[in-house]
Amino acid sequence: MIRFKFSTPDAQTLPTPSIFLFDVHRRFAAALHLFSIEDTVARGWPPQPRVLRQLFFSAWLYIPPWLRLRCYLLLGRFGAWFYGGGIEHTVQRLPFGLVLKRCIRYPSSAQNEPNALRLVERYAPDIPAPRVVDVGESNGETCLLMTHLPGQMLNDVLHLMSYAERDRFADDLANASTAAALFLFCNTLGGPVIDHRIPDGSGGPFRSEAEFNAHLTSHLECLPGDIVGEENVRYDHRSCFTHSDFHCTNLLVDRGRLRGIIDWECAGFLPEYWEFTKAMYSARQHPAELEVERKLWRYTPFGV
Incomplete structure (x- = not known):
């Protein structure tokens, strides 16, 4: 819950708003919002293309x-x-x-x-x-x-999806995250990786995961092991074909099912955990890597 504190330089000419009226407004606003969601859900999903x-x-x-x-x-x-x-x-x-x-x-x-x-x-x-x-x-x-792909952006319809639809969507997204093992960490042309997450937004290509890990903290002039502990850093992940930007605006949904993945400009071959830890959608599959990533996020804002 977000709390606000009201103050005024002159209580006589500029009194603070009534807390009671704010509470009444909050209750009415919450009820009206639920009515709006109910109407939107009742309209159903848009028709398929002709x-x-x-x-x-x-x-x-x-x-x-x-x-x-x-x-x-x-x-x-x-x-x-x-x-x-x-x-x-x-x-x-x-x-x-x-x-x-x-x-x-x-x-x-x-x-x-x-x-x-x-x-x-x-x-x-x-x-x-x-x-x-x-x-x-x-x-x-x-x-x-x-x-053009059918569907609506996930952030526009997530609150309208039933729990069953959300489960099916998660399964669809997991199935779409197919991987192909290679040797380098690079983009689809064998050039530098383009990603908002890494320093300066690009780097590489990298000949090993050790090089890739070192680049993640290159702006700090240290290695990942110095931040998260060497025992928490692995060097044996597979290189997999990765979309690398599972943002809500890049995932299209129709009738509760995944209908499209767009914006592939950051796609490339990255460590197998990258898709999951960056999207944080299926982090349970890579809990250790996610914990390491969370610690690194504190030192590397996106695009720095």
Whole structure:
């Protein structure tokens, strides 16, 4: 419970609000909020995309690439007018089940996200990720055209989901976290890891987990063992293909089931615990690593 303390320089002309009236307002507000949630739940999940749109998109894939490229700018303008501006003006929904993303947050790794999506499509097609339609360049910026996924952002609907739906969603997300053992810790192109969690937002590629661990505390001029104890630091984790950003805004839900995982620009090959300790969704599978990560978080704010 959050507590507030009211004070006033002049109790005669500027009296403090009545605590009793605040309590009455709190009780009414809580009840009205429950009514609002009940109405939202009663409306149910939004309808699935129409068959006509799906058929149009299938035909769209057969259009020659050069013609699609010429349509992107026009579709982007229409999408901004029809759907509204996109996220941070970098992601814009387009007609016909398409999404256009300008890869400008991490210019040095602009090809990482499309390559990650191609890896998912080829080796893990059951993961509900966007499919790459085309990659082009406009005014020196890499543009990624991909399919639009159904569903709503998890942070918008989590409070509406039943406990059974939450359990199913957790199972879906766990199944989507497939791993493939490799030797390096790097992005999907074999280059530096891009991640908000590590110092300066990037580093590597790393030839061993010892190098990766050392980079996590490189801004402190010490090793992880100096902070959490050498006995708590492991060097034998597998290198696994990882989305690396299971944020609520990157997980799409429909009817209580996982329907999409978006924003793959941080994807790469990282220690097997990374997906879980960073998302803190399934931490029970790596309790020791999570405890080490929590201690390191105190010394390494995201993106520092």
